[in-house]
Amino acid sequence: MDVRTLCLGALMGGEASGYEIRKMFEDGTYSHFQMASLGSIYPALTRLTQDGMVTFVEKEQENRPDKKVYQLTSEGRRSFLRGLLQTRPGEDRYRSDILFMLTFAEELPVELTEALLDEMEARQEIALAQIDPDRKRDDTSCGIYGREENGDLKPGCKFVSGLGEAMYRATLDFIRKNKTALIDDLRARRNNHKSR
Amino acid sequence: MDVRTLCLGALMGGEASGYEIRKMFEDGTYSHFQMASLGSIYPALTRLTQDGMVTFVEKEQENRPDKKVYQLTSEGRRSFLRGLLQTRPGEDRYRSDILFMLTFAEELPVELTEALLDEMEARQEIALAQIDPDRKRDDTSCGIYGREENGDLKPGCKFVSGLGEAMYRATLDFIRKNKTALIDDLRARRNNHKSR
DNA sequence: GACTGCATGTAACCGGTTACATGATTCG
DNA sequence: CGAATCATGTAACCGGTTACATGCAGTC
Numbered sequence: 001m002d003v004r005t006l007c008l009g010a011l012m013g014g015e016a017s018g019y020e021i022r023k024m025f026e027d028g029t030y031s032h033f034q035m036a037s038l039g040s041i042y043p044a045l046t047r048l049t050q051d052g053m054v055t056f057v058e059k060e061q062e063n064r065p066d067k068k069v070y071q072l073t074s075e076g077r078r079s080f081l082r083g084l085l086q087t088r089p090g091e092d093r094y095r096s097d098i099l100f101m102l103t104f105a106e107e108l109p110v111e112l113t114e115a116l117l118d119e120m121e122a123r124q125e126i127a128l129a130q131i132d133p134d135r136k137r138d139d140t141s142c143g144i145y146g147r148e149e150n151g152d153l154k155p156g157c158k159f160v161s162g163l164g165e166a167m168y169r170a171t172l173d174f175i176r177k178n179k180t181a182l183i184d185d186l187r188a189r190r191n192n193h194k195s196r
Numbered sequence: 197m198d199v200r201t202l203c204l205g206a207l208m209g210g211e212a213s214g215y216e217i218r219k220m221f222e223d224g225t226y227s228h229f230q231m232a233s234l235g236s237i238y239p240a241l242t243r244l245t246q247d248g249m250v251t252f253v254e255k256e257q258e259n260r261p262d263k264k265v266y267q268l269t270s271e272g273r274r275s276f277l278r279g280l281l282q283t284r285p286g287e288d289r290y291r292s293d294i295l296f297m298l299t300f301a302e303e304l305p306v307e308l309t310e311a312l313l314d315e316m317e318a319r320q321e322i323a324l325a326q327i328d329p330d331r332k333r334d335d336t337s338c339g340i341y342g343r344e345e346n347g348d349l350k351p352g353c354k355f356v357s358g359l360g361e362a363m364y365r366a367t368l369d370f371i372r373k374n375k376t377a378l379i380d381d382l383r384a385r386r387n388n389h390k391s392r
Numbered sequence: 393g394a395c396t397g398c399a400t401g402t403a404a405c406c407g408g409t410t411a412c413a414t415g416a417t418t419c420g
Numbered sequence: 421c422g423a424a425t426c427a428t429g430t431a432a433c434c435g436g437t438t439a440c441a442t443g444c445a446g447t448c
Binding site: 198199232233235239260261 | 435436437438439443444445446
């Protein structure tokens with residue numbers, strides 16, 4: 001799924017600037033399962049404008065730089081949805097340097113393993129914390145797709161964020177339950193090696 | 197984490213050919229949290245050979261093409277471990293086209309949403325099935341890191357595969373528990389729109 | 393007969409990241 | 421006084437994917 005499609009999707013929730021779109025992929029709903037950086041978003045928006053998928057209005061702001069607020073055209077909206085119908089979704093891919101490193105825990109200093117586990121635990125906590133507030137109705141963030149008039153999440157979004165929460169929870173639980181056992185195991189093996 | 201490092205890691209479990217390394221990232225232990233394609237593995241192995249990190253022996257086979265079996269040099273082993281000590285692991289990233297699409301469930305035909313959910317469920321099942329056999333002692337696959345003399349998984353690997361299992365389980369559970377609710381919700385909304 | 397698995401390798405291409413350029417404002 | 425946030429944009433670079441090239445053996 002390329003950045004152009006991602007931008008169209010981001011604009012399904014209403015108007016947004018390039019900077020704001022990045023936020024959606026950095027901290028917002030999409031951050032958990034997609035990503036896009038500014039260096040790719042801006043060119044994508046330019047091309048989408050040329051192709052008539054989006055239009056923009058320059059908005060002046062006080063004490064802030066001006067911004068270009070983009071909006072889907074009806075053609076853009078149709079094209080996005082049509083695209084989804086034809087796309088066969090790519091495989092989910094999860095990439096984790098930490099897990100790869102942990103694979104070699106026996107060869108690493110126990111302190112590093114511990115640090116890696118702590119790091120991973122912390123990251124999951126942050127991610128979880130990022131999902132929960134997204135559900136609150138008093139969220140003032142603008143134009144993020146999925147919020148209905150009454151403040152509820154749309155069913156699709158509710159499902160997706162619920163799934164994210166479940167995954168982070170499961171990961172966190174597992175780490176907490178097995179961290180000490182792993183460390184102890186590793187320590188015990190070190191001692192065996194020494195004493196032999 | 198680049199393919200060169202990944203290859204070194206793959207060879208920590210013993211000798212392997214480029215083709216076999218790909219299998220580790222396609223179906224094996226690593227497949228769940230890293231990936232590498234042949235088009236990147238072969239050049240990586242060539243460079244690693246030039247740099248003295250690995251050596252290879254050409255092995256003739258019956259009814260099969262010859263293969264180059266690569267092995268870590270002591271320098272390669274040291275260099276890999278040193279690298280891990282210095283690396284600060286990149287953030288875990290999970291990318292999922294399906295979840296992105298599900299975000300727009302309300303705008304899509306209910307049948308597509310159903311198909312997406314089924315697809316996702318099936319993928320999780322396959323992934324789970326791929327982890328479990330990895331644990332069996334009678335696994336004959338060669339040179340995959342983490343297997344000890346007695347057939348047990350090394351502690352780090354056990355942890356990682358356990359974590360993978362927990363994640364897939366949680367995802368699968370969530371999908372199964374919430375799939376029908378989502379579909380029903382979407383159907384109900386369609387009817388409301390019609391009747392209005 | 394067609395497709396899949398085994399096996400290696402090259403190269404074009406493409407997409408995205410990273411870094412640079414610029415600049416005002418606010419916060420610690 | 422730095423650092424971070426807001427805000428846009430360009431471009432070099434790089435890494436990896438995809439596709440191509442080749443060929444034999446076994447299976448459906």
